[in-house]
Amino acid sequence: DAGITQSPRHKVTxxxxxxxxRCHQTENHRYMxxxxxxxxxxxxxxxxxxxxxxxxxxxxxxxxxxxxxxxEDFLLTLESATSSQTSVYFCAISGLAGKFLSYEQYFGPxxxxxxx
Amino acid sequence: xxxxxxxxxxxxxxxxxxxxxxxxxxxSESNYYLFWYKQPPSRQMILVIRQEAxxxxxxxxxxxxxxxxxxxxxxxxxxxxxxxGDTAMYFCAFMKHGQKDDKIIFxxxxxxxxxP
Numbered sequence: 031d032a033g034i035t036q037s038p039r040h041k042v043t044x045x046x047x048x049x050x051x052r053c054h055q056t057e058n059h060r061y062m063x064x065x066x067x068x069x070x071x072x073x074x075x076x077x078x079x080x081x082x083x084x085x086x087x088x089x090x091x092x093x094x095x096x097x098x099x100x101x102e103d104f105l106l107t108l109e110s111a112t113s114s115q116t117s118v119y120f121c122a123i124s125g126l127a128g129k130f131l132s133y134e135q136y137f138g139p140x141x142x143x144x145x146x
Numbered sequence: 147x148x149x150x151x152x153x154x155x156x157x158x159x160x161x162x163x164x165x166x167x168x169x170x171x172x173x174s175e176s177n178y179y180l181f182w183y184k185q186p187p188s189r190q191m192i193l194v195i196r197q198e199a200x201x202x203x204x205x206x207x208x209x210x211x212x213x214x215x216x217x218x219x220x221x222x223x224x225x226x227x228x229x230x231g232d233t234a235m236y237f238c239a240f241m242k243h244g245q246k247d248d249k250i251i252f253x254x255x256x257x258x259x260x261x262p
Contacts, residue, residue: 063249070254071254072237072252072253072254072255073191073237073252074252075249075250078249088249118189120191122191122250133179133196133241133243134179134181134193134196135193135250136193137190137191139189139190140189140190
């Protein structure tokens, strides 16, 4: 199994409060991703990182920010949580195999976030 | 933009039967990868099988095999001798290759129930 952990695994927070989710990897993979999963929508990409301090937006980035100050950690922040951000959040990684980019992604266990 | 469509929201089959999950995708790319991921009730996303678009031979992994029809842009998953542990949500996914922003696009999933 790929060494990916997410913290916290569950969180309940109130509308308007800031929330930070952490993804930690021990694989030294270059690429990291944040997804949200909602019924009827599958997985949707929020933000991703292709290196330390290099990040870009996904399809549902509004209301979220990310940071990656070191290879192993990728943080997702909800500056002011809203009820529409109640979801399950997954982190994923992918990386190099030889000189080629390893094309499959490995997922963390997920974080269930409830905004009341 | 690439899209992935899974036309069967939910399916049920008896244990030991064979079941096929459908997936179609739309892309103008020629170099890409296709995946099937499994998400059991534990919520962990597990890679089941992968297919490189340049390979004509269909991928197989034990009881799991795919029928890849590149011209038709179809990528179905066949599960033989189905087991109770195959009960899960299955996601078809597409990834173009060769760019720094390689991202996976997921379908909305098919919920598969294996009945005893």
